[in-house]
Amino acid sequence: AQEDDYGEESYYSIVRYDDKAKANVEEILQHHWAANKTGLLQTRSEMRKFFNPYKMITMTSDDDTRGQLKRFYSAKAKAMTLIPPGLRKLLPTKQLFSNQYFKTCSVVGNSGILINSSCGAEIDAADFAFRCNFATVKGYEKDVGTKTDVITFNPSILDRFYGRLKKDTDKKSFEERLVSYGKYVLWIPIFSTHYVSRTVHEILEYFNLNFKRFTNVQLAFPGNILPDISDYWLTQGIDEERISTGLLMFNIAATICEEIHMYGFYPFPQFQETSIPYHYDDSRRNKTRNNYDYGYRRFHQLPDEFVLLKKLHKAGIVKLHLGKCP
Ligand code: CDP
Numbered sequence: 164a165q166e167d168d169y170g171e172e173s174y175y176s177i178v179r180y181d182d183k184a185k186a187n188v189e190e191i192l193q194h195h196w197a198a199n200k201t202g203l204l205q206t207r208s209e210m211r212k213f214f215n216p217y218k219m220i221t222m223t224s225d226d227d228t229r230g231q232l233k234r235f236y237s238a239k240a241k242a243m244t245l246i247p248p249g250l251r252k253l254l255p256t257k258q259l260f261s262n263q264y265f266k267t268c269s270v271v272g273n274s275g276i277l278i279n280s281s282c283g284a285e286i287d288a289a290d291f292a293f294r295c296n297f298a299t300v301k302g303y304e305k306d307v308g309t310k311t312d313v314i315t316f317n318p319s320i321l322d323r324f325y326g327r328l329k330k331d332t333d334k335k336s337f338e339e340r341l342v343s344y345g346k347y348v349l350w351i352p353i354f355s356t357h358y359v360s361r362t363v364h365e366i367l368e369y370f371n372l373n374f375k376r377f378t379n380v381q382l383a384f385p386g387n388i389l390p391d392i393s394d395y396w397l398t399q400g401i402d403e404e405r406i407s408t409g410l411l412m413f414n415i416a417a418t419i420c421e422e423i424h425m426y427g428f429y430p431f432p433q434f435q436e437t438s439i440p441y442h443y444d445d446s447r448r449n450k451t452r453n454n455y456d457y458g459y460r461r462f463h464q465l466p467d468e469f470v471l472l473k474k475l476h477k478a479g480i481v482k483l484h485l486g487k488c489p
Pocket of ligand 1: 271272274275296407428431
């Protein structure tokens with residue numbers, strides 16, 4: 164069994180495009196959307212009661228006291244670790260995006276609903292764009308665009324897709340991907356679980372040796388943020404062992420954006436009459452798990468998150484884009 168950021172052989176449940184899902188989709192499609200700026204500001208100040216959103220974007224060098232203990236947060240295990248050596252040098256000295264606001268933001272999830280959506284131009288027209296998990300852009304530009312200001316990188320990606328950079332070919336493709344997004348922030352959650360701590364050390368070592376070569380990349384490392392964020396989401400009726408990366412990006416967007424557009428958030432195997440794969444880049448599907456046709460991780464409750472996004476959409480706090488862009 165392969166371990167990943169989730170720290171165990173992940174469980175998948177089959178998700179169906181059932182009547183409830185269909186009804187929610189219809190509700191979204193039929194709603195006449197209008198932006199609700201006050202609602203977004205309220206969400207922002209509610210969130211701030213639970214956590215400092217800027218610490219969620221990144222720790223700064225002030226936060227790294229050598230020898231300090233940090234608690235990892237993961238679905239099954241709670242463990243302590245020392246702050247890894249080599250982190251401090253990579254941390255920004257100042258908070259990122261503090262007092263910076265962007266008029267419109269695109270938050271791009273990785274759902275297969277983006278295939279043939281032609282949403283690329285619309286996504287790129289925003290002032291700021293978030294992407295998840297080092298997502299593929301090349302070859303999908305028409306549907307997903309290219310603009311990238313923040314992209315997340317779960318440590319396990321280094322194991323799953325880049326053989327921990329052991330081979331030169333893996334290193335080359337990792338570095339090609341690193342430079343492919345332009346100038347951006349690479350957001351690396353290193354405290355999610357201790358299962359990937361070896362990989363985390365390798366990532367830190369790699370960037371300590373190489374970061375000068377990648378002047379286009381600003382590294383960001385959120386602290387141990389998940390417990391407080393989960394507490395916030397609990398007040399919104401979301402009870403998950405682990406909030407999805409995409410929803411975490413919404414939290415950041417709510418902090419720095421004035422209007423939020425979400426694309427590629429769709430956890431169902433079908434949209435209207437079309438069947439869709441889990442990821443728009445289906446090569447990213449975990450090939451070691453072949454006994455599911457369409458699954459999500461048990462402790463992510465993406466269908467619950469979808470209902471939440473529906474509510475936020477109807478309240479004008481985000482615009483959730485489904486189907487084709489005009
Ligand atoms: O690793 P994780 O499952 O968090 O993310 P991913 O599969 O790389 O996709 C990035 C984000 O897009 C997820 O965290 C979800 O928020 C969203 N997503 C979705 O809503 N529906 C899908 N079918 C796939 C991803």
